[in-house]
Amino acid sequence: MAEHAIFEAGDVPLQSGLVLPAVRVVYCTHGRLNAARDNAIVYPTHYMGTHDSNAWAIGPGQALDPEKYFIIIPDMLGNGVSSSPSNTPAPFDGPRFPLVTVRDNVLLQHRLVTEIFGLTTLALVTGHSMGALQTFQWGALFPDMVQRIAPFCGAARVSRHNWLFLEGCKSALIAAGDFAGGDYTAPPVAGIRAFARVYAGWAWSQTFFRQQLDRERLGLPSMEDFLNWAWEPAFQACDANNLLAMLATWQAADISADPRFDGDLAKALAAISARAVVMPCRSDQYFPPEDSEIEVAHMQNAELRVIPSVWGHMAGGGLNPEDAMFINAALLALLAETV
Amino acid sequence: MAEHAIFEAGDVPLQSGLVLPAVRVVYCTHGRLNAARDNAIVYPTHYMGTHDSNAWAIGPGQALDPEKYFIIIPDMLGNGVSSSPSNTPAPFDGPRFPLVTVRDNVLLQHRLVTEIFGLTTLALVTGHSMGALQTFQWGALFPDMVQRIAPFCGAARVSRHNWLFLEGCKSALIAAGDFAGGDYTAPPVAGIRAFARVYAGWAWSQTFFRQQLDRERLGLPSMEDFLNWAWEPAFQACDANNLLAMLATWQAADISADPRFDGDLAKALAAISARAVVMPCRSDQYFPPEDSEIEVAHMQNAELRVIPSVWGHMAGGGLNPEDAMFINAALLALLAETV
Numbered sequence: 001m002a003e004h005a006i007f008e009a010g011d012v013p014l015q016s017g018l019v020l021p022a023v024r025v026v027y028c029t030h031g032r033l034n035a036a037r038d039n040a041i042v043y044p045t046h047y048m049g050t051h052d053s054n055a056w057a058i059g060p061g062q063a064l065d066p067e068k069y070f071i072i073i074p075d076m077l078g079n080g081v082s083s084s085p086s087n088t089p090a091p092f093d094g095p096r097f098p099l100v101t102v103r104d105n106v107l108l109q110h111r112l113v114t115e116i117f118g119l120t121t122l123a124l125v126t127g128h129s130m131g132a133l134q135t136f137q138w139g140a141l142f143p144d145m146v147q148r149i150a151p152f153c154g155a156a157r158v159s160r161h162n163w164l165f166l167e168g169c170k171s172a173l174i175a176a177g178d179f180a181g182g183d184y185t186a187p188p189v190a191g192i193r194a195f196a197r198v199y200a201g202w203a204w205s206q207t208f209f210r211q212q213l214d215r216e217r218l219g220l221p222s223m224e225d226f227l228n229w230a231w232e233p234a235f236q237a238c239d240a241n242n243l244l245a246m247l248a249t250w251q252a253a254d255i256s257a258d259p260r261f262d263g264d265l266a267k268a269l270a271a272i273s274a275r276a277v278v279m280p281c282r283s284d285q286y287f288p289p290e291d292s293e294i295e296v297a298h299m300q301n302a303e304l305r306v307i308p309s310v311w312g313h314m315a316g317g318g319l320n321p322e323d324a325m326f327i328n329a330a331l332l333a334l335l336a337e338t339v
Numbered sequence: 340m341a342e343h344a345i346f347e348a349g350d351v352p353l354q355s356g357l358v359l360p361a362v363r364v365v366y367c368t369h370g371r372l373n374a375a376r377d378n379a380i381v382y383p384t385h386y387m388g389t390h391d392s393n394a395w396a397i398g399p400g401q402a403l404d405p406e407k408y409f410i411i412i413p414d415m416l417g418n419g420v421s422s423s424p425s426n427t428p429a430p431f432d433g434p435r436f437p438l439v440t441v442r443d444n445v446l447l448q449h450r451l452v453t454e455i456f457g458l459t460t461l462a463l464v465t466g467h468s469m470g471a472l473q474t475f476q477w478g479a480l481f482p483d484m485v486q487r488i489a490p491f492c493g494a495a496r497v498s499r500h501n502w503l504f505l506e507g508c509k510s511a512l513i514a515a516g517d518f519a520g521g522d523y524t525a526p527p528v529a530g531i532r533a534f535a536r537v538y539a540g541w542a543w544s545q546t547f548f549r550q551q552l553d554r555e556r557l558g559l560p561s562m563e564d565f566l567n568w569a570w571e572p573a574f575q576a577c578d579a580n581n582l583l584a585m586l587a588t589w590q591a592a593d594i595s596a597d598p599r600f601d602g603d604l605a606k607a608l609a610a611i612s613a614r615a616v617v618m619p620c621r622s623d624q625y626f627p628p629e630d631s632e633i634e635v636a637h638m639q640n641a642e643l644r645v646i647p648s649v650w651g652h653m654a655g656g657g658l659n660p661e662d663a664m665f666i667n668a669a670l671l672a673l674l675a676e677t678v
Contacts, residue, residue: 160562161540161548167566168511168537175533177516194514198507198537201500206627209500223499227506285624288545 004028004051007074007112015101015257020092023083025108026075027051030058031066033117040117041071041124042109044134046317047246048238050081054131056318063331069123074109076130078245085182085241094241095182102130102253106137110145119145124335125274126150128316130246132287133158133253136295139272140255147339149272152279152307152327153316155287156295157254157265162286165202166251172198173240188240195243196235200227205283205312213310217320269298275339276302277330281315281323305330343367343390346413346451354440354596359431362422364447365414366390369397370405372456379456380410380463381448383473385656386585387577389420393470395657402670408462413448415469417584424521424580433580434521441469441592445476449484458484463674464613465489467655469585471626472497472592475634478611479594486678488611489670491618491646492655494626495634496593496604501625504541505590511537512579527579534582535574539566544622544651552649556659608637614678615641616669620654620662644669 009023028051033040041064043054051073058064064071075082077100085097092098113119125138125146132154139149140156155162173179176191208214220226235243255261256268276299280292289306296302307326309315315323348362367390372379380403382393390412397403403410414421416439424436431437452458464477464485471493478488479495494501512518515530547553559565574582594600595607615638619631628645635641646665648654654662 159545159549160551160553161543161545164548164562165540167562168507168540171533171536172507172511172514175511175515175529177514177518179516190514194510194533197510201504201507202540204500206498206500206624207629209503210498210629212499214499223503223506285545290546290549 007108007116009108009111012104012108014098014104016099018098020083020088020098020100023077023108025077025083025112026081027112028073030064030071030073031069033070037117037119038121038123039069040113040119040122041069041126042113042122042138043071043073043125044105044109044127044131045073045076045079046127046129046131047250048079048234048243049076049131050079051075056324057328063328063335072113072117074105074112076105076134076246076249077108078242078249080239080242084239085245086239095244097241097245099248099252100245101257102133102137102249103141103255103258105249106134106141109134109138110142122146124148124150124331126152126331127154129153129313130250130253132316133250136272137255139274139276140258140261140268143271143273146274148334148337149274149276150279150331150334151276153281153284153287153313155253155291156269157256158251159287159291163251165286166247169195169198170244170247173244179240182241182244184240187236189236192235192238192240192243193232196232197227199235200231202285203313205285205310207283207310208312211310266298269295270300272302273300275334275337277305277334278302279305279307279316279327279330281307281309281312283310284313284315286313346447346455348447348450351443351447353437353443355438357437359422359427359437359439362416362447364416364422364451365420366451367412369403369410369412370408372409376456376458377460377462378408379452379458379461380408380465381452381461381477382410382412382464383444383448383466383470384412384415384418385466385468385470386589387418387573387582388415388470389418390414395663396667402667402674411452411456413444413451415444415473415585415588416447417581417588419578419581423578424584425578434583436580436584438587438591439584440596441472441476441588442480442597444588445473445480448473448477449481461485463487463489463670465491465670466493468492468652469589469592471655472589475611476594478613478615479597479600479607482610482612485613487673487676488613488615489618489673490615491666492620492623492626492652494592494630495608496595497590498626498630502590504625505586508534508537509583509586512583518579521580521583523579526575528575531574531577531579531582532571535571536566538574539570541624542652544624544649546622546649547651550649605637608634609639611641612639614673614676616644616673617641618644618646618655618666618669620646620648620651622649623652623654625652
């Protein structure tokens with residue numbers, strides 16, 4: 001069903017002013033573009049995710065139905081598939097990979113959908129977590145092109161507390177004995193373990209563990225099982241510099257960092273004209289609903305729909321069927337709206 | 340006003356089965372014991388705290404009034420003042436310091452107040468955070484002796500999520516290149532920096548930073564100022580093995596880990612007959628009010644009073660006058676009750 005391909009973007013000027021040479025954006029598509037070219041959906045990836053990580057939300061009968069829509073999943077830079085520290089040659093290899101912003105990613109995605117597919121309209125942009133960061137960015141940068149957005153468990157600008165949680169994760173990895181300033185010759189297993197363990201406390205909610213859903217729903221008898229067998233391997237599968245590159249993208253996320261908005265978040269949010277359904281999770285420790293509520297108040301045509309879940313940030317990850325159904329129902333209703 | 344002294348406890352059998360030789364408990368007292376010997380208050384220390392850290396809550400006109408009460412502040416083991424990795428000789432020095440539980444601390448404190456001061460009753464036991472862990476433990480171990488307890492920002496048993504947050508902090512320190520398995524020859528500055536930065540995300544709430552109270556109330560213009568100048572120095576002033584010893588005490592906290600209760604937390608809570616006011620902070624990320632609510636429901640004579648603050652766990656640290664006044668008012672009312 002899904003095909004994937006590479007968009008060779010050439011030498012790309014970044015938001016930072018640097019030029020990253022020979023940039024590649026890997027992407028996959030589900031479904032077919034219709035004759036009117038108006039059934040495309042962009043669904044960017046989340047932290048540590050690749051195009052495959054989004055597959056849970058796509059399928060016949062789901063909102064993201066490949067029989068109706070042409071769904072494009074672009075791999076975020078830094079994820080090890082698109083241009084990343086792990087696959088970029090010197091002088092931008094490893095720890096020398098430059099800051100790539102959410103804006104840089106979305107401008108590349110815009111080139112992809114216009115240059116490769118000739119699109120002038122997108123029915124929907126949606127995404128989880130860092131995918132939601134990219135979703136807000138699409139809405140702010142291309143209001144005339146994006147008909148609908150549905151960011152879930154994300155934000156238009158990383159909050160200062162969210163920055164701080166990420167700074168903790170980063171600090172653990174870069175202080176590790178085997179990280180060697182990013183010029184490791186073997187994977188820094190101890191550093192990644194520390195990173196994963198710091199991260200673990202944030203991903204679910206206090207209530208998730210109080211209700212022992214890690215045991216009952218994830219089937220993991222002990223916290224050590226949870227950490228060692230379920231959680232850490234996903235991090236150990238990543239390159240450490242890639243983890244840090246994506247983290248830097250996340251920490252810098254801010255749709256108002258744009259000459260048009262000059263750091264004014266309210267102004268940037270007000271530029272989003274797409275019909276929007278913003279879905280934070282009630283118990284998300286990184287992107288609490290209070291932040292989303294402020295965002296929605298500044299947007300032109302947005303609705304707040306809080307995912308009523310104790311799964312914290314992971315409510316948007318497709319692991320919990322109830323949360324996946326909540327998101328799917330919201331996307332179905334949104335796509336059915338005439339905008 | 341305050342005097343401090345050393346209780347030489349001798350060789351102490353620990354809950355783990357090990358015997359820790361020549362244990363010292365440092366303590367300080369405020370005020371005087373009355374003739375009836377019924378005006379004593381025990382106020383144990385919190386993580387990284389010493390007897391001086393509790394001074395903010397003590398003073399004429401405050402609930403903890405040294406003109407009315409004899410206030411004993413015992414230094415928790417591991418805090419660098421009482422027996423700790425940093426001051427214990429081989430074979431229990433540094434990383435070889437054994438697990439000392441909250442129960443071990445409270446049994447030592449019981450010996451202190453009975454052997455040194457001949458007490459048979461305590462008007463109140465109160466404490467913040469790990470001081471609250473010790474407060475619950477006092478209530479469960481010595482129901483006939485303790486008239487009142489007022490734990491704030493703490494719990495009777497560390498929650499599984501709280502354990503996980505601590506595990507993240509610990510992982511960052513032990514993975515650091517300069518920690519050297521605890522046998523460092525100079526302070527592991529990089530490891531402690533990572534530890535502090537991981538910890539920082541947990542201590543306040545998301546809302547505290549959203550409202551920019553770090554800038555407005557702590558007077559710190561940037562997150563880097565907050566981390567480098569306000570937060571990290573307190574951690575760098577600690578010995579790394581001491582940080583880990585206290586953390587191990589915290590992670591193991593469980594009043595039901597006792598032959599009488601056999602791991603049954605409800606049973607252990609039901610053994611607490613003291614009049615109790617349990618004060619979690621609404622926005623505490625380690626000890627959320629939902630946990631306290633469950634505890635209070637099992638206790639004989641307990642009331643839940645939630646600190647209505649966005650200062651998170653730090654609501655109990657005396658930094659915010661409103662929170663300090665809330666706690667003080669609750670202690671005043673509690674001490675005025677005839678029990």
